[in-house]
C-alpha cells in the first residue's frame with residue numbers, strides 16, 4: 001500500500017458560484033491523475049453529480065464520483081463524510097487526489113477539522129481549500145444588500161446576534177480559503193472587478209491569494225498543487241459560529257430551505273424560463289436548478305438559475321425507458337414563501 005498521504009482539495013463557495021463548473025473543467029485538464037470526487041449538495045435533487053458524471057473524464061469514472069446527499073457535509077461529518085473517506089481509502093486502487101465539493105451552504109471549517117480524525121489524518125492531508133466567488137453577485141451587492149433589513153430585525157428582536165446568514169456564510173467560506181477564485185469575470189467590467197477584489201479582501205482577516213477566472217477555467221496544476229496541509233491551521237480560520245459558540249453548540253442550516261417541484265412536460269421552454277425569472281425575482285429565490293422535459297424533444301433540458309440569471313441547454317438525450325419529467329430544486333432563505341413559489345411554478349406546466 002502506498003503510505004504517502006493522499007492530497008485532498010476542498011472546493012467551497014456560495015450557491016451557484018461555479019464550483020461544479022470549475023471541477024468539470026479540472027477533470028478535463030488534470031492529466032493522468034486519478035481523481036476521486038466527493039460531492040455534496042443542498043436539496044434533494046442530485047444535479048451536480050449528474051453534471052459531473054456526464055463529462056465522461058477517463059481519470060474520474062462514475063465509480064469515482066461519490067454523492068453525499070444526507071444534508072450539508074459540515075453537519076454530517078461523522079455520519080457521512082468519515083465513513084465515505086474510510087471506504088475510499090480501503091479501495092485497492094487508491095486515487096492520486098481527492099476533490100471534495102461542498103454544498104453552497106456548507107461551512108468548510110468542520111470538514112477541514114475532520115482531516116484531524118486519527119484514521120484520516122494518517123492517510124490524507126488537505127492540499128488546500130479553494131473558495132469560488134461569483135464576482136457578478138458580489139458586484140451586485142448580493143452579500144451585503146440586506147444590511148438594512150438585518151438591522152431592522154435586530155432592533156425589533158434584541159436576541160438576534162447575527163449578520164445576515166448569507167453574508168456570514170460568505171465570510172466563513174472566504175476565511176477558510178487558501179486560494180480564492182474570483183469567477184464569472186465575463187459578467188463584469190475591469191472597474192467592477194477591482195471593487196469585487198476590495199470587497200472580498202475586506203471580508204477576511206487572512207489574505208489568501210486571489211485569482212480571476214471565467215467558467216472556472218484554472219489550470220489543474222494550480223488547483224491541485226497548493227500543498228498547504230490546511231488541517232494544521234484550522235485554529236486561524238474560525239467561522240462566525242465557532243467564535244460565537246465556543247462551547248461547541250452545533251450549527252445548523254435553519255436559515256435556509258429547499259424543496260423540489262415535479263412537473264409534467266413543458267411546451268414552451270423560452271416562455272417557461274422567462275416566467276421562472278419573474279418568480280425568482282418576486283420571491284428572492286437564491287438558487288434553482290434541475291431538468292426540464294420539453295414536449296416532443298428527445299433531449300433533456302438542463303436549467304441552472306443563480307438569482308434571476310438563468311442558463312439552460314440540452315445536456316443529453318432521455319435514455320430509453322427513463323421516466324421523463326421536469327424536476328427542479330429550489331433554494332431560498334427560510335422566510336421564502338415555499339407554498340407560493342411552488343404554486344407559481346406548478347402553474348407554468
Ligand SMILES: Nc1nc2c(ncn2[C@@H]2O[C@H](COP(=O)(O)OP(=O)(O)OP(=O)(O)O)[C@@H](O)[C@H]2O)c(=O)[nH]1
Pocket residue numbers: 013014015016017018019020021022041048103104105183184185186187213214215216287304305306311
Ligand atoms: N457567465 C458565467 N457563468 C458561469 C461561470 N461559471 C459558472 N457559471 C454558470 O453559473 C451557474 C452555476 O454554476 P455551478 O458550477 O453549478 O455552481 P455551483 O457553485 O456548483 O452551484 P451549487 O452547487 O448549487 O452551489 C451555471 O449555470 C454555470 O454555467 C462563469 O464564469 N461565467
